[in-house]
Amino acid sequence: MTDSSFDATNPPSRELLNDCVHCGFCLPTCPTYQLWGEEMDSPRGRIYLMDLAERGEIELEGAFTEHIDACLGCMACVTSCPSGVQYDRLLEATRPQVERNVPRARSDRWFRNGIFALFPYRRRLRAAAVGGALYQKSRLPALAARVLPPRLRAAQALMPQVRLRSAFASLPRRVRAEGEPRRRVALLSGCVQDVFFHEVNTATQRVLAAEGCEVLTPRDQGCCGALGLHAGREPHARERAKHTIATFEKLPVDNIVVNVAGCGSSMKEYGHLLADDPEWTDRAEAFSAKVRDITELLAELEPRAERHRIDAKVAYHDACHLGHAQGIREQPRSVLRTIPGVDLVDLPDAEICCGSAGIYNMVNPEPAEELGERKARNVQAVSPELLVTANPGCLLQLRRYLDDVPMLHPVQLLDASIRGRRPTEDP
Structure with missing residues (x-):
């Protein structure tokens, strides 16, 4: 044989x-x-x-x-x-x-190694944010877009608009529940999420507090390992999983809340990832049992905070690692429907990926671009005033092809409603 x-x-x-x-x-x-x-x-x-x-x-x-x-x-x-x-x-x-x-070509190996030398590290991301802010204010992006190879051109196109104030901001370690406490939860602040989508984390803390949750956000947390797990970098994923478990398991909380679909999917699979490690298997399973996506947790709670009216046609994009991997489809929609005035619409071909998929849109830019353009056409077909999706990778991917549709995480729209603000208004 x-x-x-x-x-x-x-x-x-x-x-x-x-x-x-x-x-x-x-x-x-x-x-x-x-x-x-x-x-x-x-x-x-x-x-x-x-x-x-x-x-x-x-x-x-x-x-x-x-x-x-x-x-x-x-x-x-x-x-x-x-x-x-x-x-x-x-x-x-x-x-x-x-x-x-399988040995990879030198350029391919260097590019992939470069991604993993940067993205899982918040300090390095913040240093990169300074350079990115200066770069975006120069004339270089327009010039580089014409001469860069496809992978670097895609990386540039996906670069978020850098706001240094948000990139260097810190989340409060504890936010008290408003009114009678209903749950005590811990928040995964993430790496890319905390530096480039910090406002999503602050909105998450405010909404949870408004709904009666005390929120703990440990400072010594880091990357959860999702990017590495999805890219086949198992040692990286296992190391990050263990650090995440060790950080959160000592907190006396009911749930661990995640507002990134890819992170939540991986964290719920820690038991499988560490199944062959006797020291960590039970700890991983106990940890994963507590993990909830923010919309999943909010759907479990009877709405308490007053919602102010937002009259808008809102398209919801199912992030693959929320809808397909975690099976969370109705919960985000039910949470958004608690906002008076919101006309929630689904997208055609909603089950087809937008092309983001972790690092896929950087290492495979051509098919990712085709899928991004296809998703953009499906968004335009329903003519929304807002688009919401629960994954930063999807937001970056879709912003590349849709510069005329405001985009938010679902928790940002709910936060705007609770606070009585316009949904596109910065805190």
């Missing part, structure tokens, strides 16, 4: 591979299959490649890695599969195999 092409460290499970009956229900929801119509760029095609590699019939280098790298990891196929195939587990087992065993 031919040896497997995978190494012995957590390879894709034969049982999970056998679950796929290749029915094709995943094809209409797979972004890359929709773009190219190639069987090997569909979920069932990639599972077929994993099956061949597990049997030792193909190598990991070459076509196998190309097709795995092309996957966004959006998990729309998991939602659409009638057989319950756990493609998410298969992909999470396969990507680390590629990262460990």
Whole structure:
């Protein structure tokens, strides 16, 4: 019998591979299959490649890695599969195999390493924010857009508008509940979120307090490991997961609140990520059981704070790691419907990813651009006055293609309603 092409460290499970009956229900929801119509760029095609590699019939280098790298990891196929195939587990087992065993071209390796040398570190991000602010005020962006290679051009286009005051601001470590306390929660402030979307964190604290939650935000927290987990950098993800667990488990809280879809998805999977580590398995499972997306938690609470009217047509974009990975679809909508005057509309082809997908829109800029433009057309089709979505990556991706539609996190819109402010007004 031919040896497997995978190494012995957590390879894709034969049982999970056998679950796929290749029915094709995943094809209409797979972004890359929709773009190219190639069987090997569909979920069932990639599972077929994993099956061949597990049997030792193909190598990991070459076509196998190309097709795995092309996957966004959006998990729309998991939602659409009638057989319950756990493609998410298969992909999470396969990507680390590629990262460990397939040598990448020097430029590709440097680019990916550069991303992970910056994004998980708040201090480095703040230093980069200073340079970014100066860069955005110069004439260089327009010039660079014409001469940069595709990956760097995409990175520049995705750069958020830097506001140094927000980038260097600190969140209060404790915010008291307004009125009778209902819950005590801890907030993941994040890395990219806290530096470039700090206003989302402050809105989250205010809304939770207004709804009767005491909010603790530990200072010594850091990256949760989501970017690394989704990119196959398992050692990075495991190290970050352990640090996050150790930071939050000592807090006497009912829930750990997350306002980033990708982070919440990963944090709910810590038990699986650390399942082979006896010292951490039980701690990881106990931690994950407490994790709630902000809209998930708010949907569990009877609204207490008064909502002021906001007359606006609001489009809701399902972030993939909220809708597909966590199964949280109705909760954000029910929370937004508590705002008087909001006319909430869904997008056409809502199950198709916008092309953000962690670092995908930087390492695979061409398909990400096609998907971003497709999503932008679907947004324009419903003519919204506001667009809301629960993931910073989606916000950055869509802002690249929609400069005429204001965009917010759902909690920012709720915060504006509670405080009686215009939804596009800065705090």
